[in-house]
Amino acid sequence: MQIDEEVAKLLALKAQLGDDGKTQFVLKTPKGTRDYNPKQMAIREKVFNTIIRCFKRHGAETIDTPVFELKDFDIAGQYDAMIPDAECLKIVHEILNELDLGDFRIKVNDRRILDGMFAVCGVPDDKFRTICSTVDKLDKMSWEDVKKEMVNEKGLSEEAADQIGEYVSMQGGMDLAERLLQDHKMSQSKQACAGLSDIKLLFKYLQLFHVTDKVVFDLSLARGLDYYTGVIYEAVLTQASAVSAANEAQNCANAEESVSVGSVAGGGRYDGLVGMFDPKGRRVPCVGVSIGIERIFSIMEQKAEASPEKVRTTEVQIMVASAQKNLLEERLQLISELWNAGIKAEVMYKKNPKLLSQLQYCEEAGIPLVAILGEQELKDGVVKLRVVATREEVDISRADLISEIKRRTEA
Amino acid sequence: MQIDEEVAKLLALKAQLGDDGKTQFVLKTPKGTRDYNPKQMAIREKVFNTIIRCFKRHGAETIDTPVFELKDFDIAGQYDAMIPDAECLKIVHEILNELDLGDFRIKVNDRRILDGMFAVCGVPDDKFRTICSTVDKLDKMSWEDVKKEMVNEKGLSEEAADQIGEYVSMQGGMDLAERLLQDHKMSQSKQACAGLSDIKLLFKYLQLFHVTDKVVFDLSLARGLDYYTGVIYEAVLTQASAVSAANEAQNCANAEESVSVGSVAGGGRYDGLVGMFDPKGRRVPCVGVSIGIERIFSIMEQKAEASPEKVRTTEVQIMVASAQKNLLEERLQLISELWNAGIKAEVMYKKNPKLLSQLQYCEEAGIPLVAILGEQELKDGVVKLRVVATREEVDISRADLISEIKRRTEA
Known part of the structure; x- marks a missing residue:
C-alpha cells in the first residue's frame, strides 16, 4: 500500500537518529482549518488532546503551533536503533487505545525483508518496485487476482509468483522472524536477514512495552517502498466480520474473525531521506509516524451519531x-x-x-x-x-x- | 484610547445576551501562525493553555480551532445583564493573575457616563466624539496638554474643559459611583445615571467574585466610543515607578507608586452591533473581551530573558x-x-x-x-x-x- 494520500497527514512524527549523536522527533500538522460545528469540534479537540497528551508523555517539544518536537539528547557513540522504532509503535498503540476507536492491529514489516524476499523468489531487480506495488494490493484484492497481475501484466514467472504468495501469506510475531532466519531461501539474502534480526529486536522491545497483543509481523505489508528504507508499519482498525472466509481465501495463516476497515496510522524508517536537514549533509536515519487524523475524525463522528450518548460541547462539571x-x-x-x-x-x-x-x-x-x-x-x-x-x-x-x-x- | 490595533486581537470574547432569551460567548483567534523557536513556543503554549483553561472553566465551547464559544442557555424572561459583564472582568482577572505578568489594574467606565458627563459639562452633541478621543490621550499626555487640545484645537470653552478635567481625574469604586449619582451636575443626565447604576451593580458582583482589588472605576477611560454602548474596560500592567510625580501631575486622585506599562486586555458592551447575527435582525446586546496576546507574549519573553530560570521546552517529569x-x-x-x-x-x-x-x-x-x-x-x-x-x-x-x-x- 502506498502512503495514503487521501488521509490528511495531520500529524507526522519523525525520529531522527543522527550518526552525529542527535535524536529528535518532529510532529507536523498542516496549516489551515475549516469551520466545524460544536459537536464536531468537541470530537476534534478530544482527538487532538489525546494525541498531544501522548506526544508530551514521550517528551515532545512544541516548536510551532501545531508542530511538536521530541527533544534531542546527545547519544554519541553506540545506540540501539530499534528503541525509537519501538517507541513509535508504543505511541500509536497508546493513541489508538485511548481514542477507543475499536479493535486494531499494527502490521509491521521491513523494506529489507521485502527486497530480500523478491530477490530469493527470483524477481529481477528492475521489477522489485512494480511487483511490490502489486503486493500492496493484497488488502483489497484476492491472492488470485494479485498473482494474475504479477504474471499476466507484469511478466513475472508463475513459479516466482507462487513463492511470493507463500511468503506474503505469513503473519506472526518474533517466532515468525526466527523461523524465517532459518528459512533455506530467505536466509540466502543478507538484506532480509538484517531486517529479520531488527524485527526480532523490535519485538523484544515491544514485549517490554506490553504492546505485542496488537502488533503483527506481516510479510504482505508493502507500503511506501519509494520512501522507507527499514522497518515499516501500518495501523488498521479491525471489526468482527462475517467475511473471514474471504480472509482465508487470501491464505491468511492467522485468519481472524476480523476485517480491516482502513488504515489510521502508518510510518517507518526512512534513513537518509532527510539528509538535507543535517548541516553536514550526512544521511540521517529517521523513524516516523503519520496519523490519519481526518479518517479518525470521521470514525469518531460516525460512532457519536450511532451512540445514544450526547457529545458534550463544553466541559462544565x-x-x-x-x-x-x-x-x-x-x-x-x-x-x-x-x-x-x-x-x-x-x-x-x-x-x-x-x-x-x-x-x-x-x-x-x-x-x-x-x-x-x-x-x-x-x-x-x-x-x-x-x-x-x-x-x-x-x-x-x-x-x-x-x-x-x-x-x-x-x- | 481606541482599541489597540497593534495588539493582535487573538482572543475576543463576545457574550451575546439576546432578547430572544439566548446567551453565548464567542472567542476568536486569528488564523495563521509564524515560526517560533522551542522556547518561544513553550511560552506561547503556556499563555494559550492558561487562557483556554480559564475559558473552559467558564463553560467555553470550542466551535472551531482556535475559536471557542461559551454555550447558551435559555434565559427567557427577566435576567440581570451585569452578571456576564462581571464574569468577563473575572475572566480577565483570572488570566492575568495566572500568567503572573506582574501587578495590573482593570479600569472600568461606561459609555453612557462619558456621554452624560460631556452633556452636563456643556460639550455640544456634535463634539462628543472628538472630545472623547482627546480624553483618551490622558494616559499619554498631561492634563494641561489635553486641555490645550480641547480648547485651542477643538474649540471647547475653557469652562467646559475644566469641568471635564475635574471628572476625568476621578478614580474609585462603588463609592465613587454612589457619589456621582448624588453629584448635582452628573445627576442631571439620565444616561449618566443609568451608567452609574450599572457600575454600582457591577461592583456588587465584582465584590462577590473578590476581584475589586484590581478593578478601578476610572472616568478617564474612553476607549472605543464608536463601538461600545455600555460598560467599557481595559486591563493595564502597572509597575513600581519613580515617576509617580508624573501621575500626580495628571491629576490622578488615587495616584499610586505605579505606572501603566501598556494595555493587555480590553472590552466592553456593544449592544446592537451584532444585530446582523440575530436571525430576526434584532439588536443583540453583547459584552466582550479581547486579550492582547502578542503583547503578553513579548512581556513573558522579556521576563524569561531576565530570569535565571531556564524556560523548559518539554514537560518531561x-x-x-x-x-x-x-x-x-x-x-x-x-x-x-x-x-x-x-x-x-x-x-x-x-x-x-x-x-x-x-x-x-x-x-x-x-x-x-x-x-x-x-x-x-x-x-x-x-x-x-x-x-x-x-x-x-x-x-x-x-x-x-x-x-x-x-x-x-x-x-
Missing part, C-alpha cells in the same frame, strides 16, 4: 443552582469559589431562575453535577449536591465541596 | 536512568509502566549510557526527577528517586513509585 428566590449573590459567591479552585462551573444569568429549568438545562447540556443552594442549606453551611444522571442528592459541607466535586468528576 | 550496564530492558519496562500511568518520561536510547551523562542531561533539560535503576535496586524491588535540584536521593518501592512521582510533580 457543575451548575450552581438555587432552590428559592433571591439567592443570586449566594450563587455568584459560590461559583467564584469553584472557579478559583479550578472547577468548570456555570450559573444561570437570571436573578431568580426556576429550579426545574436549571435542572433541565443540566440534563440537556450533559452537566453531571448540580450544587443547589437554598435557605436551609445556607443555614446548615452545606450545599445539596445532585447527581444529574441518578437524581441522587446529598448534603455536602461547604468545606468538603471542592474535593467532593473533584472526586466525582475525575476522569 | 522524570528520566529513567541506569547506574550500571546491561539494564536497557529494565529501563524500557519501567518507562512503559510510567507512560501507561500518564507520566511524562524520557529514557536515553543508548544501551549503556553513563549515569553521569544521564544526570547531566536532566540538569540541562530541567527534568526534575530521575528514577535510577541498579542491580541493588532491582534486588530490593525499589527505584532510587533523585531530585535533580537538590541531588537528594531516596529509595521508593516500585509499588509506590507512580504516586510518589505524581505527588512530587504536581503543579
Whole structure:
C-alpha cells in the first residue's frame, strides 16, 4: 500500500537518529482549518488532546503551533536503533487505545525483508518496485487476482509468483522472524536477514512495552517502498466480520474473525531521506509516524451519531443552582469559589431562575453535577449536591465541596 | 484610547445576551501562525493553555480551532445583564493573575457616563466624539496638554474643559459611583445615571467574585466610543515607578507608586452591533473581551530573558536512568509502566549510557526527577528517586513509585 494520500497527514512524527549523536522527533500538522460545528469540534479537540497528551508523555517539544518536537539528547557513540522504532509503535498503540476507536492491529514489516524476499523468489531487480506495488494490493484484492497481475501484466514467472504468495501469506510475531532466519531461501539474502534480526529486536522491545497483543509481523505489508528504507508499519482498525472466509481465501495463516476497515496510522524508517536537514549533509536515519487524523475524525463522528450518548460541547462539571428566590449573590459567591479552585462551573444569568429549568438545562447540556443552594442549606453551611444522571442528592459541607466535586468528576 | 490595533486581537470574547432569551460567548483567534523557536513556543503554549483553561472553566465551547464559544442557555424572561459583564472582568482577572505578568489594574467606565458627563459639562452633541478621543490621550499626555487640545484645537470653552478635567481625574469604586449619582451636575443626565447604576451593580458582583482589588472605576477611560454602548474596560500592567510625580501631575486622585506599562486586555458592551447575527435582525446586546496576546507574549519573553530560570521546552517529569550496564530492558519496562500511568518520561536510547551523562542531561533539560535503576535496586524491588535540584536521593518501592512521582510533580 502506498502512503495514503487521501488521509490528511495531520500529524507526522519523525525520529531522527543522527550518526552525529542527535535524536529528535518532529510532529507536523498542516496549516489551515475549516469551520466545524460544536459537536464536531468537541470530537476534534478530544482527538487532538489525546494525541498531544501522548506526544508530551514521550517528551515532545512544541516548536510551532501545531508542530511538536521530541527533544534531542546527545547519544554519541553506540545506540540501539530499534528503541525509537519501538517507541513509535508504543505511541500509536497508546493513541489508538485511548481514542477507543475499536479493535486494531499494527502490521509491521521491513523494506529489507521485502527486497530480500523478491530477490530469493527470483524477481529481477528492475521489477522489485512494480511487483511490490502489486503486493500492496493484497488488502483489497484476492491472492488470485494479485498473482494474475504479477504474471499476466507484469511478466513475472508463475513459479516466482507462487513463492511470493507463500511468503506474503505469513503473519506472526518474533517466532515468525526466527523461523524465517532459518528459512533455506530467505536466509540466502543478507538484506532480509538484517531486517529479520531488527524485527526480532523490535519485538523484544515491544514485549517490554506490553504492546505485542496488537502488533503483527506481516510479510504482505508493502507500503511506501519509494520512501522507507527499514522497518515499516501500518495501523488498521479491525471489526468482527462475517467475511473471514474471504480472509482465508487470501491464505491468511492467522485468519481472524476480523476485517480491516482502513488504515489510521502508518510510518517507518526512512534513513537518509532527510539528509538535507543535517548541516553536514550526512544521511540521517529517521523513524516516523503519520496519523490519519481526518479518517479518525470521521470514525469518531460516525460512532457519536450511532451512540445514544450526547457529545458534550463544553466541559462544565457543575451548575450552581438555587432552590428559592433571591439567592443570586449566594450563587455568584459560590461559583467564584469553584472557579478559583479550578472547577468548570456555570450559573444561570437570571436573578431568580426556576429550579426545574436549571435542572433541565443540566440534563440537556450533559452537566453531571448540580450544587443547589437554598435557605436551609445556607443555614446548615452545606450545599445539596445532585447527581444529574441518578437524581441522587446529598448534603455536602461547604468545606468538603471542592474535593467532593473533584472526586466525582475525575476522569 | 481606541482599541489597540497593534495588539493582535487573538482572543475576543463576545457574550451575546439576546432578547430572544439566548446567551453565548464567542472567542476568536486569528488564523495563521509564524515560526517560533522551542522556547518561544513553550511560552506561547503556556499563555494559550492558561487562557483556554480559564475559558473552559467558564463553560467555553470550542466551535472551531482556535475559536471557542461559551454555550447558551435559555434565559427567557427577566435576567440581570451585569452578571456576564462581571464574569468577563473575572475572566480577565483570572488570566492575568495566572500568567503572573506582574501587578495590573482593570479600569472600568461606561459609555453612557462619558456621554452624560460631556452633556452636563456643556460639550455640544456634535463634539462628543472628538472630545472623547482627546480624553483618551490622558494616559499619554498631561492634563494641561489635553486641555490645550480641547480648547485651542477643538474649540471647547475653557469652562467646559475644566469641568471635564475635574471628572476625568476621578478614580474609585462603588463609592465613587454612589457619589456621582448624588453629584448635582452628573445627576442631571439620565444616561449618566443609568451608567452609574450599572457600575454600582457591577461592583456588587465584582465584590462577590473578590476581584475589586484590581478593578478601578476610572472616568478617564474612553476607549472605543464608536463601538461600545455600555460598560467599557481595559486591563493595564502597572509597575513600581519613580515617576509617580508624573501621575500626580495628571491629576490622578488615587495616584499610586505605579505606572501603566501598556494595555493587555480590553472590552466592553456593544449592544446592537451584532444585530446582523440575530436571525430576526434584532439588536443583540453583547459584552466582550479581547486579550492582547502578542503583547503578553513579548512581556513573558522579556521576563524569561531576565530570569535565571531556564524556560523548559518539554514537560518531561522524570528520566529513567541506569547506574550500571546491561539494564536497557529494565529501563524500557519501567518507562512503559510510567507512560501507561500518564507520566511524562524520557529514557536515553543508548544501551549503556553513563549515569553521569544521564544526570547531566536532566540538569540541562530541567527534568526534575530521575528514577535510577541498579542491580541493588532491582534486588530490593525499589527505584532510587533523585531530585535533580537538590541531588537528594531516596529509595521508593516500585509499588509506590507512580504516586510518589505524581505527588512530587504536581503543579
